[in-house]
Amino acid sequence: MTEVSDWRFRRYRYRLIGSRCRECGETSYPPRRRCSRCGGATEEYQLPRRGRVVHYTLLKALPTRYNHYRPYFLAVVELSDGTRVIGMLTDVDEPSEGMEVEATLRKLYTYGEDGKIIYGVKFRPVL
Amino acid sequence: MRPTREVGIYGYGAYIPRYIIENRDIADLWGRDATPIKSKSFPSYDEDTITIAYEAALRAIESSGADPSLIGAVFIGSESKPYAVKPSGTVVAEALGLGRNILSADYEFACKAGTEAMQTVFGLVSSGMIRMGLAIGADTAQGRPGDELEYTAAAGGAAYIISRVEDGVLARLEASYTYVSDTPDFWRRSLEEYPRHLYRFTGEPAYFHHIMSSVKGLFEEYGYSPSDFKYAVFHQPNYKFPTRVAKKLGFTMDQIKPGLVVALVGNTYSGSSLLGLAATLDVAEPGDKILLASFGSGAGSDSMVFEVTDLIEERRMRPPVSKLISRMIPGDYATYAMFRDILRR
Amino acid sequence: MGMPVIAGYGFTRVGEHWDRGLKDLSLEAIEKVFEGMSSVEIDAIYVGTALSGFYELQLSLASHIADLIARFDASVSNFEAGAASSAQAFYNAALGILSGMYKAVLVGGVEKMSDELPAPNYRGVSLVEDSFLVNYSGMTEIGLHALLAKMYLSEYGLEEPLYSYLPVNEHENASRAGHAQFRNRITYDMVRSASPVSDPLTIFDVTAPGDGAAYILLMDREYADSLGVEYVKLLGMGAAGQPANLFDRASPLFFSASSRAVEKALEKAGVETEDIGLLEMYNPSSISGVLVLESLGLADKGGAGKLLERGYFSLSGELPVNTFGGAKARGDPKGATAAYQLAEAAMQLLGRAGDNQVDGAEYALVHSMVGLDISAYAFVLGV
Known part of the structure; x- marks a missing residue:
């Protein structure tokens, strides 16, 4: 991903826009063009912002672009419509399974001091 | 100033980051006694003015049920824009799923940029150029380590959806006023990281003179007096200034108390008076009149009079500002320094 | 023509080979493949690598492996699929022999992970x-x-x-x-x-990052028989x-x-x-x-x-x-x-x-x- 290609994905990155199969209704995030279950064509689908933490892990082996601060929580979040997604948790010190969370917009990484700031969805406890 | 067609607040939202640092911790570090407030908020490492503006605006849209497709403008007032050149509003608009046919710009007038954005949207909505507009004041204000500002410079913001009264508002704008002069009490040169200020000069000739001139001008032109208002909100750079200016203008503590969030939250700059207004709307009842008076260094003050309508009950922000504050947790100076990029890895 | 056989193999110790790069490791492994073998005609060289383009900034690695061992008559193919890079290479090498086009393919893979720091490695291996x-x-x-x-x-x-x-x-x-x-x-x-x-x-x-190279000589069975080498059948x-x-x-x-x-x-x-x-x-x-x-x-x-x-x-x-x-x-x-x-x-x-x-x-x-x-x-x- 580059400062250009990040732009192409901004809607999906900012807004939890996933996909839904026109045939069988299967939902996915990130969006897919063809349904993984039935092969049917999909359409864009606005996923619900709220959900709950199903599983989480404190990632200590930090990768490039995400290694400037502390270890972070990576979680499986089940959104209120049942769709499961993987995302970072923020504003949380001790998550718990079942914790109610909602999607928000946060800084993901930057391209250095003079480069673009990349924003995207993270999950934080419901206010 | 009064718009040709009546306008008002359709919905409002606020956001304060989760972390606070106690003034005591800052004072102990620098060996000083001064603690102008109790604590101030600071943003997490992954927050900035854009994300705070987004949070506040999202809350405004969700709590009011406003149709995002009717929003024709996003103006963000801030003195801590993430980019020197590149609009913040386009990110916020895209993230909120607003249309592409919208006006957007970042406003800067020190702490007054938020109400400046409101005044602009009042005009655009009243003229019929747009149906609804978002005016946001948000900041992640920076104080140089050890400087007086470090005790108060905080992070937070509030967003207001402005519409015509006929579209249904929770508070009707009765009148507004503005007063500006070339009074440099606080500034930041373009490549500097931290602002400079002139200590006590920020008081009498700056904060007090401009707010008093603005509010008195409003009262004289439209015939108001302090007793007409259930509540009043003044820009709150610390606890002392707003309480003193209220007293000087003839307002009581009861009138300003609901909107006085500075003691725990700090000075959220462009978000400051707007956050105070949000906290006030959280408790206001139909028929209440509210005075809002901002202040921006440089210097100027916008005054506005709102009358709360019956729609307030169903459009109140969820959760209220008091909940945003009660969820906050203390961070130590090291965490503050890391999240504020004072301490870099 | 039929299912091919593994007629030779060679590999380096896996570890942190600070003083050796992709080519050095490959050469050691390839020399072991041909150890004790009379001259073998190689029709193709199939090389898998997950990260050479990132770490040693070397792309089209198979071309450079052919160059390394001066086998300019061989066709070359690159495979990039994380830890399955050389599995992919092997799969396709087998198809090449099954097709009858090739009698012998040198197939393997190499990686030089110690050239990078932990954060790029954690990211690099995740990019599949x-x-x-x-x-x-x-x-x-x-x-x-x-x-x-x-x-x-x-x-x-x-x-x-x-x-x-x-x-x-x-x-x-x-x-x-x-x-x-x-x-x-x-x-x-x-x-x-x-x-x-x-x-x-x-x-x-x-698993931890490691440097290493491993190569295999995949052959048409009749060709292997004619050379008299011991082999394992695929x-x-x-x-x-x-x-x-x-x-x-x-x-x-x-x-x-x-x-x-x-x-x-x-x-x-x-x-x-x-x-x-x-x-x-x-x-x-x-x-x-x-x-x-x-x-x-x-x-x-x-x-x-x-x-x-x-x-x-x-x-x-x-x-x-x-x-x-x-x-x-x-x-x-x-x-x-x-x-x-x-x-x-x-x-x-x-x-x-x-x-x-x-x-x-x-x-x-x-x-x-x-x-x-x-x-x-x-x-x-x-x-």
């Missing part, structure tokens, strides 16, 4: 996963494995992460393997009490895939690509699962290894840990797995990893495994996968 998720959700391969471990423990109601007996077994096997990166013996308690990398996984539950192979996104799968805990690839390979070879004498599987973590075993039907769902605990998959157990330590202990130089697995399986079948020799193995199964089972490859070898 969906790039949207890796870039925008903060997900990494290790994080994904940790979440899978959580799902696994919760799904089967397991209190103890017995999957951590797998690295114990792998380190035990590697302790006798000269080419292994980690030859220290470890215990279950050591795995559990080691530093967490992403809970519940510790540093001993996941009896069957299979490949399959599934959605990269765990939640687009029927079950995140079932590696359907691995299962299907193995099914195809066994069917092609005409060999039953019960006839397999040893398994060289690819598992970049303890949990993924257990999921491979369970997905291949070699253990009950949720039950592989118990079998591991009682030594079922150890060298002297019912089904020896990762007989030289696997990716965890032999080492995981991504692009080369599958070539190591194939070479090690060949050593076992040829009776050249030394202290690690599995007795009486007639058939070996080699399994490889891209990321978390996005694509999988399986090969059945026999003598």
Whole structure:
């Protein structure tokens, strides 16, 4: 991903826009063009912002672009419509399974001091 | 100033980051006694003015049920824009799923940029150029380590959806006023990281003179007096200034108390008076009149009079500002320094 | 023309080869392939590498390997698919020989991971996963494995992460393997009490970066016979895939690509699962290894840990797995990893495994996968 290609994905990155199969209704995030279950064509689908933490892990082996601060929580979040997604948790010190969370917009990484700031969805406890 | 067609607040939202640092911790570090407030908020490492503006605006849209497709403008007032050149509003608009046919710009007038954005949207909505507009004041204000500002410079913001009264508002704008002069009490040169200020000069000739001139001008032109208002909100750079200016203008503590969030939250700059207004709307009842008076260094003050309508009950922000504050947790100076990029890895 | 044979192999020790690069490591491995062999005509050179374009900034690696050994008459092909890079190369090399076009293909892989720091490595090895998720959700391969471990423990109601007996077994096997990166013996308690990398996984539950090169000489059987070399037969192979996104799968805990690839390979070879004498599987973590075993039907769902605990998959157990330590202990130089697995399986079948020799193995199964089972490859070898 580059400062250009990040732009192409901004809607999906900012807004939890996933996909839904026109045939069988299967939902996915990130969006897919063809349904993984039935092969049917999909359409864009606005996923619900709220959900709950199903599983989480404190990632200590930090990768490039995400290694400037502390270890972070990576979680499986089940959104209120049942769709499961993987995302970072923020504003949380001790998550718990079942914790109610909602999607928000946060800084993901930057391209250095003079480069673009990349924003995207993270999950934080419901206010 | 009064718009040709009546306008008002359709919905409002606020956001304060989760972390606070106690003034005591800052004072102990620098060996000083001064603690102008109790604590101030600071943003997490992954927050900035854009994300705070987004949070506040999202809350405004969700709590009011406003149709995002009717929003024709996003103006963000801030003195801590993430980019020197590149609009913040386009990110916020895209993230909120607003249309592409919208006006957007970042406003800067020190702490007054938020109400400046409101005044602009009042005009655009009243003229019929747009149906609804978002005016946001948000900041992640920076104080140089050890400087007086470090005790108060905080992070937070509030967003207001402005519409015509006929579209249904929770508070009707009765009148507004503005007063500006070339009074440099606080500034930041373009490549500097931290602002400079002139200590006590920020008081009498700056904060007090401009707010008093603005509010008195409003009262004289439209015939108001302090007793007409259930509540009043003044820009709150610390606890002392707003309480003193209220007293000087003839307002009581009861009138300003609901909107006085500075003691725990700090000075959220462009978000400051707007956050105070949000906290006030959280408790206001139909028929209440509210005075809002901002202040921006440089210097100027916008005054506005709102009358709360019956729609307030169903459009109140969820959760209220008091909940945003009660969820906050203390961070130590090291965490503050890391999240504020004072301490870099 | 027919199923090809493995007529030679060569590899370097896996480790941190600070003073040697992609070409140096490749040359050592390739020279070992041809050791003691009279001149062989190479029709093609197939090279797998996961990260050479990132780390040594060398692209089109196969061209440069051909240049390295001055085999300018050979056609060259590059394969990039994480730890399955050289499995992909091997699969296609076999097709080349099956087609009748080639009599001999030099196929293998190389990786030089110690050239990078931890953060780029954690990111680099994750890039086989969906790039949207890796870039925008903060997900990494290790994080994904940790979440899978959580799902696994919760799904089967397991209190103890017995999957951590797998690295114990792998380190035990590697302790006798000269080419292994980690030859220290470890215990279950050591795995559990080691530093967490992403809970519940510790540093001993996941593979580490390593440098290494492994190459194989794949040949048409008649050509091998004419040269009089000892060989191992490739009896069957299979490949399959599934959605990269765990939640687009029927079950995140079932590696359907691995299962299907193995099914195809066994069917092609005409060999039953019960006839397999040893398994060289690819598992970049303890949990993924257990999921491979369970997905291949070699253990009950949720039950592989118990079998591991009682030594079922150890060298002297019912089904020896990762007989030289696997990716965890032999080492995981991504692009080369599958070539190591194939070479090690060949050593076992040829009776050249030394202290690690599995007795009486007639058939070996080699399994490889891209990321978390996005694509999988399986090969059945026999003598």
